[in-house]
Amino acid sequence: MQNNIPDNLENELKQLIALTIGISPEELEITTNFWSDLGVDSIKAIAITVAIERRYKVTVRDEQIPQITTVGQVIEIVKDALKKKSDGK
Amino acid sequence: MENKKRIVITGIGPISSVGIGKDEFWKGILQKRINLKLEKCFIGNEQWDSFHLHKIDKFNIADFGIDKDKLNDIKEWKEGEEVIDLSYLIAAVKLALDDSKLKYNSEDNRISLVLAHENIGLMPFGFKVSNLAYEMLIDKRKNEISKKVFFDEFYRKFLKSGYDVQTFADLFHVARVFNVHSYSLFLNNACASGLYALEAASQIIKQGQASAVVVATADCSDIYKYLWFKNLKIYSPDGKIRPFAKNSNGLVFGDGGAGIVMEDLFSAQNRNAQIYAEYIGGGFNLEGWKITVPQIGSDSYQKAIQSAFKNSYIDKNEIDFLCPHGIGSQPIDYYEAKAITDVFGLSPKKPLITAFKPYLGHNLGSSALLETVALLLSLNNNVIPPTLNCDTLDPKFNISLVKERKEIKLNMAMKICCAFAGYNAASIFKKID
Numbered sequence: 097m098q099n100n101i102p103d104n105l106e107n108e109l110k111q112l113i114a115l116t117i118g119i120s121p122e123e124l125e126i127t128t129n130f131w132s133d134l135g136v137d138s139i140k141a142i143a144i145t146v147a148i149e150r151r152y153k154v155t156v157r158d159e160q161i162p163q164i165t166t167v168g169q170v171i172e173i174v175k176d177a178l179k180k181k182s183d184g185k
Numbered sequence: 186m187e188n189k190k191r192i193v194i195t196g197i198g199p200i201s202s203v204g205i206g207k208d209e210f211w212k213g214i215l216q217k218r219i220n221l222k223l224e225k226c227f228i229g230n231e232q233w234d235s236f237h238l239h240k241i242d243k244f245n246i247a248d249f250g251i252d253k254d255k256l257n258d259i260k261e262w263k264e265g266e267e268v269i270d271l272s273y274l275i276a277a278v279k280l281a282l283d284d285s286k287l288k289y290n291s292e293d294n295r296i297s298l299v300l301a302h303e304n305i306g307l308m309p310f311g312f313k314v315s316n317l318a319y320e321m322l323i324d325k326r327k328n329e330i331s332k333k334v335f336f337d338e339f340y341r342k343f344l345k346s347g348y349d350v351q352t353f354a355d356l357f358h359v360a361r362v363f364n365v366h367s368y369s370l371f372l373n374n375a376c377a378s379g380l381y382a383l384e385a386a387s388q389i390i391k392q393g394q395a396s397a398v399v400v401a402t403a404d405c406s407d408i409y410k411y412l413w414f415k416n417l418k419i420y421s422p423d424g425k426i427r428p429f430a431k432n433s434n435g436l437v438f439g440d441g442g443a444g445i446v447m448e449d450l451f452s453a454q455n456r457n458a459q460i461y462a463e464y465i466g467g468g469f470n471l472e473g474w475k476i477t478v479p480q481i482g483s484d485s486y487q488k489a490i491q492s493a494f495k496n497s498y499i500d501k502n503e504i505d506f507l508c509p510h511g512i513g514s515q516p517i518d519y520y521e522a523k524a525i526t527d528v529f530g531l532s533p534k535k536p537l538i539t540a541f542k543p544y545l546g547h548n549l550g551s552s553a554l555l556e557t558v559a560l561l562l563s564l565n566n567n568v569i570p571p572t573l574n575c576d577t578l579d580p581k582f583n584i585s586l587v588k589e590r591k592e593i594k595l596n597m598a599m600k601i602c603c604a605f606a607g608y609n610a611a612s613i614f615k616k617i618d
Contacts, residue, residue, distance in 0.1 A: 138418075138516045142481040158477045162418065 100182045101175055108151075109170050116140070116147045126168045138162075148174060154181055192387045193617060195458040196287065196446030198280025199558045200273050200403070201545050202239040202439055206280055211562045214544050214570050215590075221424055221437070221546075226408045236411045237424025239439030239546025246272040249279045255362045262358070264346065268309060271355055273403035273442035273551075274300060275362055281444030282363070285458060287397055291364035297395035298369040299386045300356055301378035301402045303550025306349030308407035317342055359401070368394040376510065376547075376604035377469075378402055379443070379554025380612045384467045386447045396452055402551035403442030410438065410549070417477055419514045426547065428511035428540035429518050429582050430575040436512045439546015443555040450617070461561045462598075462614040465499060468492030472607025479520040479603055486524035489609035490601060497613050499597070501529060504536040504613070506569055506598040508560045511540025512547055513574075521603055522582035531583040536599065539563075539587045543573035553602045553610065564598050564616060 102108055106126065114121040117130065117140050130136035136144075141164045145156045148170065154177035163169050198206070202220040203213025212218075222240040226233045246256060246267070256275075260267060278298070289296050321335055348354040352371040360369055368389060374381040379402050386398035414420040414436065421427075421435035453460055468489045474480040494501055509521050529536065541556045548555045563569055569591040578586055601611045 138514075139481055139519045142478055142516055146480060146482055158475050161475075161478060 100178045105171055105174065106167065109174065110167055112147050112151055113144055113167065113170065116144050124167055127166050129165055131165055144170070152178060154178060190391045191450040192390055192447055192464045193450045193453050194445055194461040194464060194561060194614070195448055195453050196281040196283070196285025196444070197461060197558045197561060198277045198282075198284055198401075198444035199441070199555055200241065200244070200277050200280070200443065201441035201548070201555060202241050203544055205241070205244065205276075207284060207558070207562065210558070211566070214541070214559060214562075215568070217544070217573065219544060219573075223424070224406070226411070233408065234411070236406075236415070236420065237437050238406050239437060241440045244269075244272070244276075246276060249276045251275060251279055251362060258361070259358050262345075263349070266309065268306070268349070270302065270305060270403045270405045270442070271358065273405065273440070274302070274355065274401050275359055277401045277403060277442040277444035278359060278363060278399050279444075281399055281401065281446045285446035287446060287448070287458070289397075291366070294364065294366055295396040296365050297367045297386070297389050297398040298356065298360055298363075298365050299372065299382045299389070299398055299400045300359060300370070301372040301374070301382045301550055301554070302352070302355070303373060303375055303378060303404055304410060305352055305355055307409060310346060310349045311409050313343065313346055363399075365399070373550065374604060374608040374610070375606055376549060376552050377602040377608040377610040378550045378604075379552070379557060380467060380600060380602055380610035381469065381608070382554065383445065383447070383464060383557070383612055384469065387464055387466075390447060390449050397446060397448035399444060399446050400554065401442065401444040402554040404549040404551040405440040406438035419512075421513065425574050426513040426542045427574040428509070428513050428542060428572055429522060429578055429584065429586055430513065431577045431579045433513040433515060433518060433579070435514050436542065436547040439542070439548045439552075441545065441548050441555055442551050443558045445554060445558065460617045461565055463617055465597075465613040465615050466493060466497035467610060467612040468494070468496055469608075469610050472609060474607055476606050478516055479607060481516060481520060484527065485607065486520060486603050486609045487527040490524060490528045490599075490611040493599070493611035493613055499613055502535065503597050504599045505593070505595045506560070506563060507536040507538045508556050508598070508600045509538060509540055510552075510602045510604070511542050511572070513542065517603065518579070519581060521601075522584050524601075524603070526583050532585060534585065536585070537569055537587050537591060537593070538572070538584055539569050540572045541570075544570070553600065557600045557612070557614075560598050560600050561614060564595050564614060567595050568592050569595070
């Protein structure tokens with residue numbers, strides 16, 4: 097674990113996102129687009145945000161919510177937030 | 186000890202794209218007189234963007250019978266420019282005061298003002314800053330400009346116009362126009378400001394700070410606000426607000442303002458005032474999760490509505506008519522519909538629900554008060570206008586949206602609002618027998 101970033105962050109996030117939007121984690125690839133491939137809408141994007149914030153005790157900024165489009169994007173958002181948290185920003 | 190004063194509404198003054206003044210406003214709603222225009226935005230001589238807007242075509246502050254010298258004083262202070270939203274505020278106060286027929290002595294006045302606005306002064310101040318920065322940028326090509334030189338120039342130019350964004354100055358201007366000298370407030374609770382202002386006004390009267398309060402709000406569209414909402418992807422590209430619809434795609438601005446006169450029932454009856462409704466009470470909270478989106482799954486909006494019932498000793502089944510925020514944006518409509526169904530149940534017979542934004546546009550910080558005026562007129566006329574533009578209700582929302590005009594005896598109504606930053610509000614109004 098570096099900067100409080102879990103080693104298995106990708107798998108954790110796949111499970112968290114799948115549970116939140118009601119699919120199996122196996123359906124999620126790192127580049128799967130939630131909106132175009134899985135029918136995620138702005139309501140579910142907010143639900144994913146809530147789930148991320150609760151799980152990792154971080155704050156996702158308003159302008160990052162529309163960027164919640166792929167697992168890869170979510171990993172970057174969570175890493176960024178965890179790093180800021182560990183840096184005390 | 187509980188204060189037994191009952192607070193009633195004795196004057197209303199709407200300013201909107203469907204009509205100005207209560208008669209034209211109500212006629213405009215019933216006739217669905219929608220004045221939707223495509224506004225082109227120019228920066229210098231270049232067109233930058235365009236957006237749809239529920240526009241007020243004809244408005245002249247000189248038509249409202251307001252002391253010309255005082256209006257000129259404001260214009261002079263504003264360096265010769267008319268700030269249109271301030272003019273809307275002044276006109277809304279005048280319309281509401283005239284409608285209430287309230288008389289007061291300026292030497293011994295017990296009248297308060299509670300004003301609210303979400304973005305006052307933002308547009309003129311923003312343009313001035315932009316112009317100055319541009320001029321100095323051009324200048325910079327010739328001479329290097331230090332930060333200090335820029336700040337000196339900025340300070341010199343904005344020493345006075347900085348007051349444009351300081352709300353106390355606008356409260357001062359309006360109070361001076363109407364000779365109001367009692368305890369007064371300026372609020373900003375985003376789109377819920379109007380309902381917070383009504384509650385504040387009610388408390389002012391109950392606590393004996395004033396015998397009557399004029400509540401007024403105003404807002405108008407501009408390029409800054411449009412770009413903000415466009416970037417948030419909640420501005421309707423085709424200019425139609427479709428509350429709770431399957432194909433909703435965002436909001437559209439609507440210019441205007443509203444005024445409401447509140448006083449205690451005893452005083453109102455003593456002077457044989459017309460009474461639109463009793464303000465029974467409200468429930469309020471601040472979710473405080475994000476500035477621009479509500480927390481899906483949170484129950485804070487539901488709690489605000491429930492607390493309105495608790496604070497007012499009213500049963501939810503007494504509400505005949507409910508006016509939601511209804512902005513036609515998926516997550517906010519979802520959040521709102523969920524709160525409504527959590528409180529009232531799935532597809533209940535009551536309350537009947539109509540959203541007024543398809544008529545008026547989104548009047549931002551003034552929307553809650555302007556829609557409260559529409560709700561009061563519905564209550565008094567026993568008519569619920571239909572929610573326009575919602576051809577197919579989103580199947581996720583189990584609410585009783587009125588699709589055809591209903592003429593039905595109404596006794597009690599509720600206005601609710603879930604605003605940016607999570608300002609949730611619910612207010613209850615009841616006819617006086």
